[in-house]
Amino acid sequence: MIEIKDLEVMTIGDMEKKYPFVLSFLENNKLDTTNFKETTFNDYLEQFHPDEFEELALDKEQIKKNLVVFVNQMLSFLGMDKDTVESITILPGVDKNGKRENFDELTINKSEIISIVGPTGSGKSRLLADIEWAANKDTPTMRTLLVNGEIPDHGNRFSTSNKMVAQLSQNMNFVMDLSVREFLELHAQSRMVENPGEVIQRIVEAANELAGEKFDMDTPVTGLSGGQSRALMIADTAILSTSPIVLIDEIENAGIDRKRALNLLVNEEKIVLMATHDPSLALIADKRIIIKNGGIHKIIETDENEKVILKDLEQMDLIINEMRARLRSGETLEKID
Ligand SMILES: Nc1ncnc2c1ncn2[C@@H]1O[C@H](COP(=O)(O)OP(=O)(O)O)[C@@H](O)[C@H]1O
Ligand SMILES: [Mg+2]
Secondary structure (H helix, E strand, C coil): CCCCHHHCCEEHHHHHCCCHHHHHHHHCCCCCCCCCCCCCCHHHHHEEEHHHHHHHHHHHHHHHHHHHHHHHHHHHCCCCCCCCCCCEEEEECCCCCCCCCCCCCCCCCCCCCCCEEEECCCHHHHHHHHHCCEHHHCCCCCCCCEEEEEEEEEEEHHHHHHHHHHEECCCCCCCCCEEEHHHHHHHHHHHHCCCCCHHHHHHHHHHHECCCCCCCCCCCCCHHHHHHHHHHHHHHHHHHHCCEEEEEEEEHHHEEEEHHHHHHHHCCCCCCEECCHHHHHHCCCCEEEEECCCCCEEEECCCHHHHHHHHHHHHHHHHHHHHHHHHHHHCCCCCCC
């Protein structure tokens, strides 16, 4: 929800980013904001001469009220009005032996990145699923998930999978036989984007930057490789999804540029949790959760020392990537100093 006073602080550019549908409001009211993206809506209105308003048969205060009503109605229509997730909190459940987990509570705030590490089969995907399902002592782990410190209400909970959480899982199965363009058009329509053609173009470009092998709009989604479909889902989530929580399950196995993918997905508005075996991804996070035998065993904050080590790791990743690319294209490798 927004209020009149938000129009004094939010720039028009930010407003359009957050609420793409304001563009149609501006257009319908013949308000040209092209050169005012850095300006607040309030200041934008201030620069009009009173006569201009009269010509347009508009009233400044009324426009502000109308805009706020419009945005809030749209948010509620799109089911986005419950979307302000400031934090999620995980309350302990039990590990695979029924032993209580080794922490009191874990709160993750907006803009935090958390990695989840642990051996295969230890319960990383289970933890992500508990978050996606907003577990309430009703999953094998008996964990409880709070949103903004409270148990999410039933309605909110059932809409979790399509609204609150964007889940990127290991297996992407496309059941429909659509082209990439048709698939993205459907998504863009359901999100009511103003300029679907442009948005779809951006998604495909971003996806192609992530995936090794390029695909185009007319490729059938069923014909995409694992890496390509993964890249498409990531770009789609990053660009179209309004979900405040992003869950990523082992991005590294997908044959995509994972660092780039992460950069695309992470933004200040979101809570990001990712299960990973990749040391660089594990250390990019602010904290990491160590899973052992189905339970949260430890929560470690990434310290300064590890951030230095991360730089070294990223350097090594670059070398490995380059060698991989050269081997793939049939070159032979020489020793590097
Ligand atoms: N605390 C738990 N209690 C009971 N079963 C669990 C628990 N944690 C995980 N599991 C189960 O263990 C199996 C492996 O977990 P999974 O999350 O797939 O591991 P990972 O993603 O780390 O490879 C799954 O069937 C999962 O439901
Ligand atoms: Mg898993």
